[in-house]
Amino acid sequence: MNTCPICHAKLAPVCSRCGAELTPLIRIIQQSQVWLQTARDYLVQGDYRQALDSFRQAQSYHRTTLAQQLESFCRRFNGVASEHFTEL
Numbered sequence: 840m841n842t843c844p845i846c847h848a849k850l851a852p853v854c855s856r857c858g859a860e861l862t863p864l865i866r867i868i869q870q871s872q873v874w875l876q877t878a879r880d881y882l883v884q885g886d887y888r889q890a891l892d893s894f895r896q897a898q899s900y901h902r903t904t905l906a907q908q909l910e911s912f913c914r915r916f917n918g919v920a921s922e923h924f925t926e927l
């Protein structure tokens with residue numbers, strides 16, 4: 840979300856068009872981005888379980904299509920990895 844949810848002007852702490860106070864919204868988006876960064880770091884390390892948990896946390900703050908797809912990927916890959924390890 841890069842725009843004011845009310846008038847769709849560029850996102851800013853106080854909307855330049857409608858004057859809405861958007862600081863709480865920006866903080867929520869930033870928290871989601873922190874979780875996405877954490878998820879990405881776990882993904883790079885190959886820790887799909889932790890990445891999945893972090894993508895879920897990110898989604899709890901701000902749902903995006905990309906994060907949903909990556910969460911789905913981790914859920915599937917984590918399941919495949921778990922099946923693989925139980926066969927050993």
Ligand SMILES: [Zn+2]
Nearest residue numbers: 843846854857
């Ligand atoms: Zn606005």
